[in-house]
Every structure is written in C-alpha cells, then in structure tokens.
Amino acid sequence: MLLQIALDKPEHFALLPQIRNIADIVEVGTPLLKRFGIGAIATARELCPDTLVLADTKTVDGGQLEAEMVFxxxxxFMTVLSSTSKATHExxxxxxxxxxxxxxxxxxxxxxxKDLLPANASFPASFAYVGVHLPSDARNAGDRSTAHIEAVADMHRRGFRVALAGGIGPDTIDAVLxxxxxxxxxxxxxxxSEHPQEAAKWIRAKLSNPGRGWPWDKK
Structure with a gap:
C-alpha cells in the first residue's frame, strides 16, 4: 500500500522536507495548481527529488495539452475525471x-x-488507478459517510486498483486498512496536525503495524 500525502495550501510546501522520506507520493492538490500553476509541480520535485509527484488536475477537457504540461x-501521475469524454481519456x-x-x-x-463507474467501463492502459473518495466540500458540510471506503471492495472485484481519499485519519484508518x-x-x-512529521510517521508505521494507537488526542 502506497502512502500519498496531499498538499492544498501554500504553507504545506514547508512540510515537504519533513515528509520526503515518508511519503511514496506527494500530491500537488488542485488549489495549489490553480494558485501557482505548473511551477508547483517543479517545486515539489525540487524539494522531494526522490518522491513521486501527483498533480491533481481533475482534467475534463484539453487532455493532450494538460498532460504534456503536467508530465x-x-x-x-495526474487525475482525469471519470465523467469526461472518451476522447479526453484517450x-x-x-x-x-x-x-x-x-x-x-x-x-x-x-x-x-451506487455504481461509481459504468459496468462496461474501460480505460487506456496508462490509467493505473481508480480514485475513490468523499469530496472535501461534502465532508466540510458534515457528511461522515464511509461509502467511499466500502466502495473499494467493489472496485477490486471489478479488477481496478484503487486510490482512496476522504477524511482518512485515526478514526477511519482501521476500516481503510x-x-x-x-x-x-x-x-x-x-x-x-500540530505534529505533521510525527503524524506521517505514525500512518506509515500503521501500514505495517495496524495495532498502533494514535499518539495524540483526536481532534
């Protein structure tokens, strides 16, 4: 299981030196891309040269141009919406x-x-994972659904590899694992977190030792 750490605010760049040896993938979130453009990817690469970078572009059109810029x-990695056209996917x-x-x-x-993808859904070979998550606006509005966690098993049954996100923390990580x-x-x-590096280390350790308890008060 790979650990991807998502950065959405400018101040999160300061965390990169702390997590460079912990995260498998650093995500340059959509808000950072909109604020700083493609330069945000280059910055993440410079600060974490040995860590893979994902650009959360949520591409919906202009697929070739956006992919050329991002890669x-x-x-x-980059993200493309499932609901966009086959032509964009291709x-x-x-x-x-x-x-x-x-x-x-x-x-x-x-x-x-109920069904995240059509029964006959197929994608190019480079589409390596299905991203399943509870949107942040829904979570901020009080939605504490775990349907996205429960959907992982269905995606696996259909032969997809899954990247899971959405409110994952000490309260939900056991169900996720x-x-x-x-x-x-x-x-x-x-x-x-008040202790971002320690929190990242705890989650990394949790992947190999599910019994580890959260060392700080839950918020």
Missing part, C-alpha cells in the same frame, strides 16, 4: 504512455452513486 514538469492516455507516466481516473463526480486500497491518500490528518 513535462515532472509529475508521475488523449491523456497517449501522452502518459509517451512519458511512462500514470493516470488516476477520478470518480469525484460519481460520489454518492481492512479494504486494502493500493494507494492511501492522507491530507489534513497530516497537514493539519
């Missing part, structure tokens, strides 16, 4: 293959539906 800047897939990069098919627009997503995405449980 050209050094990202190893355009991104071609560029990803040229760069030897990978794509996450993001089901955020399907959140809350039980369904075994291929990528575990953590945001505020680390970036919002």
């Amino acid at each position: 050209g800047a050094g990202a190893a 355009a991104v897939g071609r560029v990803a293959a040229e760069f030897g990069a990978s794509v996450i098919i993001d089901t955020i627009t399907e959140s809350g539906k 039980a369904v075994e997503p291929e990528i575990l995405i953590i945001g505020s449980a680390i970036t919002g």
Whole structure:
C-alpha cells in the first residue's frame, strides 16, 4: 500500500522536507495548481527529488495539452475525471504512455452513486488507478459517510486498483486498512496536525503495524 500525502495550501510546501522520506507520493492538490500553476509541480520535485509527484488536475477537457504540461514538469501521475469524454481519456492516455507516466481516473463526480463507474467501463492502459473518495466540500458540510471506503471492495472485484481519499485519519484508518486500497491518500490528518512529521510517521508505521494507537488526542 502506497502512502500519498496531499498538499492544498501554500504553507504545506514547508512540510515537504519533513515528509520526503515518508511519503511514496506527494500530491500537488488542485488549489495549489490553480494558485501557482505548473511551477508547483517543479517545486515539489525540487524539494522531494526522490518522491513521486501527483498533480491533481481533475482534467475534463484539453487532455493532450494538460498532460504534456503536467508530465513535462515532472509529475508521475495526474487525475482525469471519470465523467469526461472518451476522447479526453484517450488523449491523456497517449501522452502518459509517451512519458511512462500514470493516470488516476477520478470518480469525484460519481460520489454518492451506487455504481461509481459504468459496468462496461474501460480505460487506456496508462490509467493505473481508480480514485475513490468523499469530496472535501461534502465532508466540510458534515457528511461522515464511509461509502467511499466500502466502495473499494467493489472496485477490486471489478479488477481496478484503487486510490482512496476522504477524511482518512485515526478514526477511519482501521476500516481503510481492512479494504486494502493500493494507494492511501492522507491530507489534513497530516497537514493539519500540530505534529505533521510525527503524524506521517505514525500512518506509515500503521501500514505495517495496524495495532498502533494514535499518539495524540483526536481532534
């Protein structure tokens, strides 16, 4: 199971030296990309040269151009919405293959539906994972659903590898580990912690020792 740490605010860049040897993947979140552009990817690569970088582009159109920019800047992964056109999926897939990069098919627009993807869904070979998560606005509005965690098993049955995100922290991590997503995405449980490096280390250790308890008061 890979650990992906999501950064969404400018001050999160300061955490990169602390997590560079802990995270398998550093996510340059959509808000950072909108604020700083492609330069945010280059910055993450400079601060964490040995860590893979994911750009959470949530691409919906202009697939070839966006993929060329993102992968050209050094990202190893980017996200594309599941609800966008087949033509966009194929355009991104071609560029990803040229760069030897990978794509996450993001089901955020399907959140809350019984079936996250159509039964006959198929994607280019470079589309390596299905992103399953509870949207942050829904969580901030009080939605504490665990449907996204429960959906992992269905994605596995259908043959997809899963990148799971959405409110994952000390209260939910045991349930997450039980369904075994291929990528575990953590945001505020680390970036919002008073001890971000220690929190990241705890989560990393939790992957190999599920019995470890959370060492700080839950918030």
